[in-house]
Every structure is written in structure tokens, then in C-alpha cells.
Amino acid sequence: MDFVKGQVNLDEDILVVDKPVGWTSHDVVAKIRGELGKHETRSTKLETKIGHGGTLDPFATGVLLILVGKATRRFEEIKTWDKEYVMTVKLGAATTTGDPEGEVTETRPVTGVKRERVERALRDLTGFYQQQVPAYSAVKVGGERLYALAREGKEVKLPRRQVEIKEIELVDLQGLSLKVRVVCGSGTYMRQLAVDIGEKLDLPAHAAALRRTRVGDYELS
Incomplete structure (x- = not known):
């Protein structure tokens, strides 16, 4: 199962993932980190940060925002969204x-x-x-x-x-x-x-x- 579809801006991006049942939010982040690692260059490999914009319980499904690069700095803002x-x-x-x-x-x-x-x-x-x-x-x-x-x-x-x-x-x-x-x-x-x-x-x-x-x-x- 691949979560990354299309082009991703490793400098700053927000990905919308449909989290499957049984996965933790950390599981999804780790999987996407591996997928994006295929696209990193030597100069970006140690710089690209990846996180999520708010936990979903393992039994839940649906929208999980994955924050890439500078977007991780927006976590405090994103977690306040409805x-x-x-x-x-x-x-x-x-x-x-x-x-x-x-x-x-x-x-x-x-x-x-x-x-x-x-x-x-x-x-x-x-x-x-x-x-x-x-x-x-x-x-x-x-x-x-x-x-x-x-x-x-x-x-x-x-x-x-x-x-x-x-x-x-x-x-x-x-x-x-x-x-x-x-x-x-x-x-x-x-x-x-x-x-x-x-x-x-x-x-x-x-x-x-x-x-x-x-x-x-x-x-x-």
C-alpha cells in the first residue's frame, strides 16, 4: 500500500492521507517517510522532517494530514482547525x-x-x-x-x-x-x-x- 500519490514538495507540503483501520498515525508517518526517501537527494535526506497534523486512533479511518518539511512548523496552528x-x-x-x-x-x-x-x-x-x-x-x-x-x-x-x-x-x-x-x-x-x-x-x-x-x-x- 502506497500513500504518496503524485509529486511532493519536500521543502514544504501537506499530504491528505486516508488512514486505514488498524494503523497508528505513527505507522503512516513511518511508511510515508520510507516512500519519500526514494525521492530524496543526498542534500535533502537529513533535512526533510515529516510528521502528522493530529492523531487518529487505530480503529479510526479517514483524513490524516501528513506535514512535510517546513509544514511541520505549522503543527500548533493545524491542530486548532475544526x-x-x-x-x-x-x-x-x-x-x-x-x-x-x-x-x-x-x-x-x-x-x-x-x-x-x-x-x-x-x-x-x-x-x-x-x-x-x-x-x-x-x-x-x-x-x-x-x-x-x-x-x-x-x-x-x-x-x-x-x-x-x-x-x-x-x-x-x-x-x-x-x-x-x-x-x-x-x-x-x-x-x-x-x-x-x-x-x-x-x-x-x-x-x-x-x-x-x-x-x-x-x-x-
Whole structure:
């Protein structure tokens, strides 16, 4: 699988990659570094920096911006850009990670979830709200990454951060699953948003599938 299509400006460029499921963002960067290495000259080989413009979880797919050369200096700007996602939320089951890769921690029968009730829950989450940081995240508490503490079985008080849900709409509702389109500001954890939607419906929930469709003005062609 090759991610690089066409010409790349090794001095400064932003590539739009459709990240496959199962790949980490680092995996994609490493693969592209190898692909671009074929085009580097002796004078550019040690100078070309490559990074990404915002992590996508391994279970997620879609837009991953790859920053090449001087574009890596724009990371702080790029990470503030709005992002758009399509997410499938599975109701009736919670997991340790808030996504399908975690262990199931709670299940509950799901009955009588009506479209009107879901839309009301989504309206309640629109705008700014204090979102709890997931236990499995790279945020540091007491100098340690939360995911490391979680893997060690240590319980800590999870911090909350203000996030902004600019748009959220129900795309589909079938059985135990609902699909939503979300436009959000930086720092929003989509896995946690799935959990929060479940809480509004008094149900355990997790993100079963996630696709990022846009970052700023960049989207898949």
C-alpha cells in the first residue's frame, strides 16, 4: 500500500492521507517517510522532517494530514482547525477504551430508543461542554500518561476539558447503533463523545466505528 500519490514538495507540503483501520498515525508517518526517501537527494535526506497534523486512533479511518518539511512548523496552528467526523455509536455496551478495541465493562438491554430522544441528547451536547478525558489517552496526570496508569490498574481522577461541538446530527438509527456526523473544535475526544451520548440516553455506549472526513479545508478527494 502506497500513500504518496503524485509529486511532493519536500521543502514544504501537506499530504491528505486516508488512514486505514488498524494503523497508528505513527505507522503512516513511518511508511510515508520510507516512500519519500526514494525521492530524496543526498542534500535533502537529513533535512526533510515529516510528521502528522493530529492523531487518529487505530480503529479510526479517514483524513490524516501528513506535514512535510517546513509544514511541520505549522503543527500548533493545524491542530486548532475544526474537524469533521462520521461516527457509529453502539448502545448497550461500554468498554475500557470507549472504542471496539477495549474490554467490555458493562452491558444493558436497549429498548425503546426513539429518534426524538436521540436528537434531544445530541442537542444537549451541542456547543461548549466539559468533557472528561478518557482513561486511555496520552494526557499526563502527575507526570504520567493516563494510558500507562490505566494499564497498571491505577485509578486516578480524570481531568475535564472544555470542548466545542459545533455541529452534530443524527444520520441513521438502527437497532443498537446510531450514526452521527460531528463538526468539533480541537481537543475533542470522539470516543468520549460516544460515551457521553450514551449517558444522555441512560445507556452504556462506545464508538464502534469512526471516520474523519475533514480537517480544516482539507478533505479526501
